[in-house]
């Protein structure tokens with residue numbers, strides 16, 4: 001999430017937090033009543049006030065509504081918005097398809113230039129590049145609604161002759177949503193789609209020019225893309241550019257990692273002024289599954305200091321010390337529910353903490369703490385009041401030797417070796433004092 005957020009911010013996107021539920025009519029109008037998402041998959045209900053509400057199946061409709069309602073037209077254009085959160089679709093559960101899933105969504109509203117489409121595609125590829133996942137951009141243009149009407153007639157004529165070979169869903173699509181015939185995943189339908197007339201041959205002049213320019217920008221940015229004449233997308237609001245990102249080993253797009261396109265007519269259709277827009281949504285569940293599948297080492301949260309304690313009174317002080325260090329801006333972690341020092345050090349090693357602060361009974365009496373350097377095991381007793389300064393100094397020094405971003409397998413699997421004898425002594429000392437304390 002952080003990686004995606006960082007790339008988004010670098011490209012000038014600002015966060016928006018649309019509500020999780022909206023009026024059902026917003027989705028019906030934006031996505032289209034005959035789309036699978038609206039006709040079969042929405043979680044809809046009537047609320048106490050009698051309003052028809054649906055859990056969001058995606059973000060674009062809600063962001064378009066917010067753009068209109070909050071007068072974002074008056075902001076410098078384009079307005080670049082990003083958001084993330086759960087979305088809901090009542091789909092048949094299967095690998096990579098969930099009823100509650102997480103999207104990361106990016107929308108550029110208020111600019112019709114092909115540069116915008118290209119920038120979004122470059123950004124989407126940059127995200128996967130940062131995550132270490134290899135992707136191919138699948139791209140097509142579906143023109144304007146007018147040019148599409150012409151194409152739909154030709155398409156229906158072609159499919160009518162093959163009607164009996166089509167799956168049941170496609171037979172319905174023939175009258176309800178003919179463009180979707182092209183991206184049916186049933187093998188016989190896919191074969192028929194191979195020979196179907198292609199939409200690019202029916203594009204109006206402006207859409208064709210727009211598409212060529214988008215591709216030129218991508219060429220210039222050295223983005224690998226595949227022209228995919230069967231990519232039509234499942235939502236009605238799209239115009240011109242549509243694209244998906246597929247993992248390089250996903251040949252059919254069964255599990256697209258990310259999808260989007262231009263939707264120049266949506267905001268006007270919802271009652272706003274004519275406002276071009278383009279965007280995409282990344283499927284986080286599928287992206288994380290891909291990361292796990294390719295054994296990419298997930299970047300860990302940085303932990304500079306791990307606070308450990310021995311004994312009840314040390315634990316109380318340690319809680320306070322942890323909070324003070326956190327407020328002072330250190331990346332701190334702890335596991336105060338563990339009792340022994342060894343499991344706490346094992347946890348610190350797992351988290352790749354640079355330093356462990358050890359607090360025992362003796363230290364509380366002496367007003368000191370032990371700072372353990374996790375790289376070389378060296379320990380030093382320092383004045384507790386100077387701990388922030390001492391840690392800062394050590395961290396500065398450690399910053400010159402960067403830590404690995406991934407965790408070596410052995411550390412994950414095995415706790416650290418027994419502590420060296422001199423250190424064991426310190427720990428024993430602490431243990432004895434703690435037990436003495438509890439006996440008295």
Ligand code: HAM
Pocket residue numbers: 057058059060089091096097098099100101102103105106107255256257258259260261262278279280281282283284285286
């Ligand atoms: P979408 O293709 O419906 O497009 O969804 C985008 C991505 O969300 C998919 O490529 C997939 O990774 C993920 N996704 C969708 N449904 C599921 C599911 N049931 N389980 C797991 N992951 C899923 C949209 O939603 C558009 N609003 C994208 C967009 C933004 N177009 C313009 N702006």
